[in-house]
Amino acid sequence: MWRRLYKNKMAMVMIGIILMTTIIGIFAPFFAPHDSYKINILDKYAPYSLEYPLGTDNLGRCILSRMIYGIRPTLFLSLLTMIGTISIGTVMGLLAGYFTGIIDEIIMRMVDVMLSFPSQIMVFAVVALLGVDVRNVILANVFIKWAWYARMIRTNVMKYKDTNYVLYSRCIGNKESFILFRHLLPSISSEMAVLATLDIGWAILNISTLSFLGLGVQAPTPEWGAMLSEAKNVLTTNPNQMIAPGVAIVILVAAFNFLGDALRDALDPKEKNL
Amino acid sequence: MITLDKINVGFRKENTTKLFGKEKKQVLFDVSMHVNQGECIGLLGESGSGKSTLGRIICGLLKPDSGTINVTGPISIVFQDYTTSANPRFTVSQIIKESLSVRERTQGIKIEKEEEVQHLLELVGLPKDFVTRYPHELSGGQLQRVCIARAVALQPKTILFDEAISSLDAHTQVQIMDLLLKIKKQFNLTYVFITHDLTSVTYFCDRVLFLYQGRVVEEKKVTDLARVEHDYAKSLLYSIVDIRSNEK
Numbered sequence: 001m002w003r004r005l006y007k008n009k010m011a012m013v014m015i016g017i018i019l020m021t022t023i024i025g026i027f028a029p030f031f032a033p034h035d036s037y038k039i040n041i042l043d044k045y046a047p048y049s050l051e052y053p054l055g056t057d058n059l060g061r062c063i064l065s066r067m068i069y070g071i072r073p074t075l076f077l078s079l080l081t082m083i084g085t086i087s088i089g090t091v092m093g094l095l096a097g098y099f100t101g102i103i104d105e106i107i108m109r110m111v112d113v114m115l116s117f118p119s120q121i122m123v124f125a126v127v128a129l130l131g132v133d134v135r136n137v138i139l140a141n142v143f144i145k146w147a148w149y150a151r152m153i154r155t156n157v158m159k160y161k162d163t164n165y166v167l168y169s170r171c172i173g174n175k176e177s178f179i180l181f182r183h184l185l186p187s188i189s190s191e192m193a194v195l196a197t198l199d200i201g202w203a204i205l206n207i208s209t210l211s212f213l214g215l216g217v218q219a220p221t222p223e224w225g226a227m228l229s230e231a232k233n234v235l236t237t238n239p240n241q242m243i244a245p246g247v248a249i250v251i252l253v254a255a256f257n258f259l260g261d262a263l264r265d266a267l268d269p270k271e272k273n274l
Numbered sequence: 275m276i277t278l279d280k281i282n283v284g285f286r287k288e289n290t291t292k293l294f295g296k297e298k299k300q301v302l303f304d305v306s307m308h309v310n311q312g313e314c315i316g317l318l319g320e321s322g323s324g325k326s327t328l329g330r331i332i333c334g335l336l337k338p339d340s341g342t343i344n345v346t347g348p349i350s351i352v353f354q355d356y357t358t359s360a361n362p363r364f365t366v367s368q369i370i371k372e373s374l375s376v377r378e379r380t381q382g383i384k385i386e387k388e389e390e391v392q393h394l395l396e397l398v399g400l401p402k403d404f405v406t407r408y409p410h411e412l413s414g415g416q417l418q419r420v421c422i423a424r425a426v427a428l429q430p431k432t433i434l435f436d437e438a439i440s441s442l443d444a445h446t447q448v449q450i451m452d453l454l455l456k457i458k459k460q461f462n463l464t465y466v467f468i469t470h471d472l473t474s475v476t477y478f479c480d481r482v483l484f485l486y487q488g489r490v491v492e493e494k495k496v497t498d499l500a501r502v503e504h505d506y507a508k509s510l511l512y513s514i515v516d517i518r519s520n521e522k
Contacts, residue, residue, distance in 0.1 A: 012328075066373070125475035137361075163358045163362075164355060164358045164360075165337060165358065165359055165360055165361040166350060167351075167353070167423075168359060169372065170335060171333040171334065171335055171349070171350070171351045172348070172349075172350055172373060172376050172428050173348075173376060173380070174372065174375075174376050175379075178372070178375075182361075182372075183361055186361075186363050187361075187363070215305040
């Protein structure tokens with residue numbers, strides 16, 4: 001599996017982009033040329049220069065530094081969202097798919113209710129109820145997304161539940177936990193990895209969208225969506241302000257989506273000609 | 275050893291005529307059987323006769339609608355489709371260790387697993403360095419031997435074979451059957467052998483149950499096979515005799 005992934009050039013390039021972004025984000029103080037909060041009002045809207053490689057924003061803060069520091073909330077909050085979503089979705093999906101009957105009914109009706117709400121409105125509602133805060137945004141995202149995962153995982157579990165090795169385990173009276181965590185979870189994990197990669201893109205966009213609307217990460221914390229939001233105020237006079245955060249979001253989201261596609265190819269054992 | 279009394283099984287029909295209808299398609303009708311310790315019984319029937327369903331009832335994967343089952347001692351199973359009967363992500367040693375850890379738990383003892391795996395592989399006639407292999411790196415016969423090792427590892431009183439050798443070629447079938455006979459003698463096991471293949475039954479079993487459309491229509495000792503009375507059993511028997519006579 002790893003060898004197939006290793007041979008896939010697209011996957012390797014995308015992993016490279018994502019890894020590089022992550023490393024720059026983690027070691028932001030080493031890479032950022034300036035303090036991301038330092039205001040220099042005399043230099044506001046400075047064009048690209050050696051001192052400020054991507055110019056400065058409306059308060060004269062270095063955009064490159066803010067972009068670099070902005071990786072932390074953008075990437076890590078979306079990762080956090082995905083971890084939360086997947087863990088709740090997996091537990092619920094496994095329970096529903098394996099035990100069926102009444103547990104399945106209860107969980108799936110809950111899922112049906114969750115899925116019948118428009119997701120964006122749900123996020124707004126949750127944030128409006130709990131207050132404007134990043135934590136609430138993540139909570140809201142997890143809250144609307146787990147149902148979708150639970151359904152996907154349930155379907156996958158049902159596919160593997162009647163394979164002979166699971167039947168054998170049940171026949172000889174092995175523990176349910178062994179069947180769930182050693183047989184079923186590894187079987188569904190590859191498909192889950194693909195889904196999760198594709199959905200990180202969604203999470204990044206969603207957090208950026210909410211920050212853009214002023215519901216997510218709050219000023220002065222640097223975040224790509226929030227930076228885009230500030231840039232839109234001067235769209236007509238300084239359009240170049242939008243380029244850096246906009247392009248960065250596009251590249252990162254695209255990288256995750258391409259990686260998801262590549263993973264799907266690499267993990268599908270029937271696809272031989274890679 | 276194993277006693278089944280008037281087992282009835284039905285499945286919910288998917289194509290019910292009524293909305294919310296609960297019609298059932300009955301698969302097994304009043305099936306009763308008894309298997310003695312150390313016996314090898316063959317369940318013979320065509321596709322759809324309910325023999326696999328009966329197998330699932332015996333090993334407790336399905337609950338019958340009515341009737342009682344009584345199985346003494348642990349029971350183990352070997353499936354027909356060896357490609358899916360082992361987890362493709364497990365190595366041979368992990369596959370066998372699953373049974374060993376269940377045995378540890380039920381008998382409350384400690385087992386030297388590595389040693390025991392080696393011992394079991396030797397028993398089923400596989401080289402010891404197979405422990406690190408994955409199922410897709412084995413041939414059908416080898417994987418079926420691993421499945422047998424896994425079933426024996428549980429130290430069961432009974433092993434159920436659900437078409438366990440049907441998907442192997444003739445030569446491997448004979449090898450596996452000889453292996454099974456050896457193991458049976460060594461551990462004094464009871465075998466329930468589900469199959470549609472009469473020849474392997476005659477090679478192997480003491481007693482045969484003919485299953486036809488969910489009913490046990492005939493029960494005979496292998497030595498008395500020539501004296502079957504039911505039409506289905508006769509036709510099955512004659513079809514084989516026919517092939518044999520054609521060969522001459």
